[in-house]
Amino acid sequence: xxxxxxxxxxxxxxxxxxxxxxxxxxxxxxxxxxxxxxxxxxxxxxxxxxxxxxxxxxxxxxxxxxxxxxxxxxxxxxxxxxxxxxxxxxxxxxxxxxxxxxxxxxxxxxxxxxxxxxxxxxxxxxxxxxxxxxxxxxxxxxxxxxxxxxxxxxxxxxxxxxxxxxxxxxxxxxxxxxxxxxxxxxxxxxxxxxxxxxxxxxxxxxxxxxxxxxxxxxxxxxxxxxxxxxxxxxxxxxxxxxxxxxxxxxxxxxxxxxxxxxxxxxxxxxxxxxxxxxxxxxxxxxxxxxxxxxxxxxxxxxxxxxxxxxxxxxxxxxxxxxxxxxxxxxxxxx
Amino acid sequence: xxxxxxxxxxxxxxxxxxxxxxxxxxxxxxxxxxxxxxxxxxxxxxxxxxxxxxxxxxxxxxxxxxxxxxxxxxxxxxxxxxxxxxxxxxxxxxxxxxxxxxxxxxxxxxxxxxxxxxxxxxxxxxxxxxxxxxxxxxxxxxxxxxxxxxxxxxxxxxxxxxxxxxxxxxxxxxxxxxxxxxxxxxxxxxxxxxxxxxxxxxxxxxxxxxxxxxxxxxxxxxxxxxxxxxxxxxxxxxxxxxxxxxxxxxxxxxxxxxxxxxxxxx
Numbered sequence: 238x239x240x241x242x243x244x245x246x247x248x249x250x251x252x253x254x255x256x257x258x259x260x261x262x263x264x265x266x267x268x269x270x271x272x273x274x275x276x277x278x279x280x281x282x283x284x285x286x287x288x289x290x291x292x293x294x295x296x297x298x299x300x301x302x303x304x305x306x307x308x309x310x311x312x313x314x315x316x317x318x319x320x321x322x323x324x325x326x327x328x329x330x331x332x333x334x335x336x337x338x339x340x341x342x343x344x345x346x347x348x349x350x351x352x353x354x355x356x357x358x359x360x361x362x363x364x365x366x367x368x369x370x371x372x373x374x375x376x377x378x379x380x381x382x383x384x385x386x387x388x389x390x391x392x393x394x395x396x397x398x399x400x401x402x403x404x405x406x407x408x409x410x411x412x413x414x415x416x417x418x419x420x421x422x423x424x425x426x427x428x429x430x431x432x433x434x435x436x437x438x439x440x441x442x443x444x445x446x447x448x449x450x451x452x453x454x455x456x457x458x459x460x461x462x463x464x465x466x467x468x469x470x471x472x473x474x475x476x477x478x479x480x481x482x483x484x485x486x487x488x489x490x491x492x493x494x495x496x497x498x499x500x501x502x503x504x505x506x507x508x509x510x511x512x513x514x515x516x517x518x519x520x521x522x523x524x525x526x527x528x529x530x531x532x533x534x535x536x537x538x539x540x541x542x543x544x545x546x547x548x549x550x551x552x553x554x555x556x557x558x559x560x561x562x563x564x565x566x567x568x569x570x571x
Numbered sequence: 572x573x574x575x576x577x578x579x580x581x582x583x584x585x586x587x588x589x590x591x592x593x594x595x596x597x598x599x600x601x602x603x604x605x606x607x608x609x610x611x612x613x614x615x616x617x618x619x620x621x622x623x624x625x626x627x628x629x630x631x632x633x634x635x636x637x638x639x640x641x642x643x644x645x646x647x648x649x650x651x652x653x654x655x656x657x658x659x660x661x662x663x664x665x666x667x668x669x670x671x672x673x674x675x676x677x678x679x680x681x682x683x684x685x686x687x688x689x690x691x692x693x694x695x696x697x698x699x700x701x702x703x704x705x706x707x708x709x710x711x712x713x714x715x716x717x718x719x720x721x722x723x724x725x726x727x728x729x730x731x732x733x734x735x736x737x738x739x740x741x742x743x744x745x746x747x748x749x750x751x752x753x754x755x756x757x758x759x760x761x762x763x764x765x766x767x768x769x770x771x772x773x774x775x776x777x778x779x780x781x782x783x784x785x786x787x788x789x790x791x792x793x794x795x796x797x798x799x800x801x802x803x804x805x806x807x808x809x810x811x812x813x814x815x816x817x818x819x820x821x822x823x824x825x826x827x828x829x830x831x832x833x834x835x836x837x
């Protein structure tokens with residue numbers, strides 16, 4: 238394999254109920270910038286039908302072209318038809334890199350076709366840098382629980398495959414190109430060969446407390462929390478401020494709060510106006526998920542890394558600070 | 572008989588791994604290792620299925636000789652046999668090459684109707700191994716599987732639930748099938764004394780590179796890996812924020828509230 242034979246960068250356009258997933262557009266915006274550096278064409282790959290208005294959004298992110306795949310097997314997401322389509326397309330067009338949104342489904346099929354193509358797959362990069370000397374993309378991501386940043390490359394194999402978490406890159410459309418190329422491919426995957434069938438779907442109960450991605454105020458508790466019984470005061474503080482509660486991975490691991498409240502790169506990305514963090518050490522992969530206007534941190538350890546990310550910090554017992562805040566806010570309002 | 576494979580990994584307790592501020596290297600000395608927490612949920616799902624349907628559970632891992640400890644845990648909890656794939660040649664492998672080796676080793680010892688993996692590991696956290704193993708085994712796959720509802724061996728199908736962003740899918744998958752397991756419904760059990768005692772002396776099948784037939788040396792370890800890590804560096808920390816210190820936690824909290832109120836935040 239000569240990696241110089243592989244050109245152009247692809248983004249998989251993921252749909253959900255006829256709408257394009259925001260992460261696909263975020264990827265198009267970020268990779269537009271990268272392609273301007275590498276000189277590659279940015280191609281959007283669409284499997285099955287997609288409403289024209291939705292494709293306009295993709296165009297507006299500055300893609301150079303589309304690869305539209307028609308055929309059987311794409312009516313609902315399934316590992317096999319989707320992995321097959323990317324294998325066939327990649328063998329034919331030899332892209333330098335393929336990016337897939339790190340949704341549950343994106344993470345399901347991207348590693349699978351990577352193996353079929355015998356190439357490497359990275360996950361959850363937070364930054365993409367082009368190394369002109371090697372021609373490789375550097376996928377930069379926090380590792381070992383965020384204690385280090387790791388640079389990952391594919392020095393030999395192509396295509397370079399990466400899944401990227403929703404919310405990692407910003408949706409900042411560069412505007413549509415004057416000329417947009419359209420390639421049409423027919424790839425039929427026999428429907429009877431799809432080995433998984435969706436029998437039903439139960440939408441998640443719409444518990445608004447579990448949807449924190451758009452919350453304006455978040456009270457985030459970390460591993461400093463003594464036990465489940467101590468959680469009540471943080472709920473009260475969140476309620477007082479009209480906000481919601483969130484947590485870090487160890488609290489999910491300890492079974493105290495559900496996964497949907499886990500903030501960070503492997504959980505939810507949040508962008509509140511006010512973020513109050515209690516007993517959080519400040520690992521990079523957690524704080525990477527926080528884009529707050531005002532960030533407050535409370536931790537008993539003065540050397541906790543979280544203080545590097547806050548606007549205001551208090552070194553002290555998290556429960557005491559929380560209790561005093563509740564009392565003071567009530568007093569101020571009475 | 573139902574044949575089940577459970578893939579597990581020994582990981583360091585990353586919350587205890589520290590970084591040497593001088594060298595930027597990770598200090599793993601004295602950091603305890605354990606079974607990857609989400610692999611416990613995968614094993615639990617397999618154990619419950621075996622309790623309902625009968626069958627044989629094989630646990631497999633790749634790692635240094637010390638990784639045998641997690642296999643003994645699997646045996647203590649009810650796995651029937653355990654396979655350790657170990658050898659220097661396997662070191663430095665990414666998921667591309669690890670999935671190749673594990674599948675080769677497992678298939679040499681038999682075939683499997685169902686394969687269970689944790690959703691991701693604590694250390695690598697790529698979450699890729701499940702899908703990549705499914706490709707190596709040529710099986711169907713259901714990632715983020717949260718509940719097994721029914722298994723029909725005659726029909727060769729299994730009905731499960733799968734957690735996606737907006738809800739729960741009910742999926743019928745053809746066997747053989749690989750699952751990555753959510754922790755939702757599979758809280759791991761604790762081993763009993765008898766299990767632990769038996770596991771201590773149980774035989775562990777150990778396979779080195781020379782023991783796996785037809786293993787292509789170019790596809791294992793570092794040479795077989797698609798990705799490399801050319802460098803690591805400590806995270807660049809922003810400037811520390813303003814620390815409020817009014818002498819006591821309570822007094823500092825009051826001051827903080829005053830600042831937040833003045834900034835119109837509360």
